[in-house]
Amino acid sequence: MQDSNSSSVELTHKRAETNGVTLHYVTVGRGPVVLCMHGWPQNHREFLPIIERLGDRFSFIAPDLRGYGDSDKPYEGYEPKTIAEDMIGLLNAENVKRFHILSHDLGGPPSVALAYLASDRALSLATIETPFFGLSFPGYVDPRVPYWHLGMHMNMDITRFLVEGREEQYLRHFFRDFAYNPNAVSEDEVQFYVMQMRQPGNLRASLNHYGYIPQMAEQTKELTRNKLTVPMLAWGGRRSFGDHCFDCAKAISNSAAGGVMEQCGHWVFEENPEFIADQLKEFWPQHG
Numbered sequence: 001m002q003d004s005n006s007s008s009v010e011l012t013h014k015r016a017e018t019n020g021v022t023l024h025y026v027t028v029g030r031g032p033v034v035l036c037m038h039g040w041p042q043n044h045r046e047f048l049p050i051i052e053r054l055g056d057r058f059s060f061i062a063p064d065l066r067g068y069g070d071s072d073k074p075y076e077g078y079e080p081k082t083i084a085e086d087m088i089g090l091l092n093a094e095n096v097k098r099f100h101i102l103s104h105d106l107g108g109p110p111s112v113a114l115a116y117l118a119s120d121r122a123l124s125l126a127t128i129e130t131p132f133f134g135l136s137f138p139g140y141v142d143p144r145v146p147y148w149h150l151g152m153h154m155n156m157d158i159t160r161f162l163v164e165g166r167e168e169q170y171l172r173h174f175f176r177d178f179a180y181n182p183n184a185v186s187e188d189e190v191q192f193y194v195m196q197m198r199q200p201g202n203l204r205a206s207l208n209h210y211g212y213i214p215q216m217a218e219q220t221k222e223l224t225r226n227k228l229t230v231p232m233l234a235w236g237g238r239r240s241f242g243d244h245c246f247d248c249a250k251a252i253s254n255s256a257a258g259g260v261m262e263q264c265g266h267w268v269f270e271e272n273p274e275f276i277a278d279q280l281k282e283f284w285p286q287h288g
Helices: 044-054 080-093 105-117 148-154 156-163 167-177 187-197 202-211 213-223 244-252 273-286
Strands: 012-018 021-029 033-037 059-063 099-104 122-128 232-237 256-261
Touching: 012 080, 021 044, 021 080, 033 044, 033 080, 033 105, 044 059, 044 099, 044 273, 059 080, 080 105, 080 213, 099 105, 105 122, 105 213, 122 244, 122 273, 148 156, 148 202, 156 202, 167 187, 187 202, 232 244, 232 273, 244 256, 256 273
Parallel strands: 033 059, 033 099, 099 122, 122 232, 232 256
Antiparallel strands: 012 021, 021 059
């Protein structure tokens, strides 16, 4: 099936029941498997720039996580460990034994949980522009301190009251102002995510990924008492999380690579796809 807004990628759309929910996901490519875990307010589409560049050498499985896109939107189950179990079920449905993990933004905390829970199967974890909650090391700053919207989105009812009917203005603020280049995310993509957020239940369900930040912090703290054995790659954009991602990766993992991307904001796959694709092309074969 040809993806509606992409000329070069042939996606196969699927659904699978896993861990009590039905997830919509896409598969594409050939080679070692990469499981993609997106952030807010996006879905599987945010990985298309990487898939376009690396689909000839890697197989991608990219779900809409619970609460997003065309996947189920339950009222509970947004803890990292629960979402990690969703992913394990999805991988089992695809008969995948070993896999790399690629995550972005709020897809990051459950991707860390997945790397811990499936450490015997996960080959590597690449987490890009990810906020880390619940850690404690010299210089660590909880992302709730610099980012106003995290605390606001945790108050889900107030956020819905303020945003419903204004989804376009609200999402455009994030896509433009959290970028280094305000036009990095195309108008077509912005409209696609606006349409998604206006679907019944989508705003409410996706905000749960913020509402569960206290549980996220608690589970991350518990998991990271032991160092992660799965090799990590962590990059942040200078105009967004900066060195937060790499510093956190070094604190929790036995093996961490990465750094800070200059002239880049939060939407790394749209803003700097060549750079991150080159990094992944080098990183994954080292650990597979």
